[in-house]
Amino acid sequence: MGSAGSRREAFDSHGRTHHSCAMAKARRTEIRRDFRFEAAHRLPKVPPGHKCGRMHGHSFLVTVVVGGEVDPELGWILDFAEIDEAIRPLRERLDHYTLNDIEGLENPTSELLAAWILERLTLPRVEVRAIEVHETCCAASVAYAY
Ligand SMILES: [Zn+2]
Numbered sequence: 360m361g362s363a364g365s366r367r368e369a370f371d372s373h374g375r376t377h378h379s380c381a382m383a384k385a386r387r388t389e390i391r392r393d394f395r396f397e398a399a400h401r402l403p404k405v406p407p408g409h410k411c412g413r414m415h416g417h418s419f420l421v422t423v424v425v426g427g428e429v430d431p432e433l434g435w436i437l438d439f440a441e442i443d444e445a446i447r448p449l450r451e452r453l454d455h456y457t458l459n460d461i462e463g464l465e466n467p468t469s470e471l472l473a474a475w476i477l478e479r480l481t482l483p484r485v486e487v488r489a490i491e492v493h494e495t496c497c498a499a500s501v502a503y504a505y
Contacts, residue, residue, distance in 0.1 A: 382429060389426045389488060390435075392442040395419065396454040400467040403459070419453075419469075420493040421476060427485035437485050445482050469494045473502035 382388075396419050402411040423446065427436045458467035463475050473492040480487050486504065493499040 385429075387426065388429050388436060389424050390437065390439070390442075392423045392425070392439055392446070394421050394423070394443075394446050394450055396421070396450050398453055398456055398458050400458040400464075402466065402468060404466055414457075417494045419472075421473075422489075422491040422493070423476075423480065423487060424489040424491070425482060425485050426488045437482065441482065445480055449476060449479055469498070469500035470502070473500045477502045477504060 397416060398419060399414055399416045401414045402409070405412045423442055425437060425442060429436055452461060458464045458472065461467075464472060469492040473490045476492070477487060477490045480490070488505070489501055489503045491499050491501045
C-alpha cells in the first residue's frame with residue numbers, strides 16, 4: 360500500500376474530517392500582510408552629529424501580524440482585503456509626509472512608529488498581534504500587542 364493510502368486510513372481511524380486533520384498540528388496560526396509607504400523623518404533626541412538627526416527618508420515596509428481562529432468553513436482567519444481596508448486610512452496619514460509633523464510621532468523612531476500603528480489599527484473579530492516596521496532591508500522594530 361502506498362503512503363497516500365496509509366494517510367487516508369489514519370484520518371479515518373480517529374474519525375476527523377480532512378480539514379480538521381490539516382489543522383490538527385497548528386497550535387497557533389497567524390497571517391501577515393505587508394504595506395509600504397515613503398516618508399521623511401529626523402530623530403530629534405539622538406546625540407549631536409548623529410546621522411539620524413538630519414532630515415532623511417525611508418521606504419518603510421510595515422508587516423501587520425494578525426491572529427485568530429481559522430474559520431472551519433472558509434479555512435482562513437480573515438480576508439487579506441479586510442486588512443488592506445483597515446490599513447488604508449493610516450497609510451494615507453503617513454505616506455509622503457514628514458513623520459515628525461504627525462501627532463504622536465514627534466520622535467519617529469521605528470519602535471515608536473510600530474507602537475503608533477499598533478494603537479490605531481483595529482480589525483473586527485481578530486487580534487492585531489504585532490506590527491513590524493522595517494526602515495531598511497536589514498533594520499526593523501516590532502511592537503507586540505502582548
Ligand atoms: Zn531614519
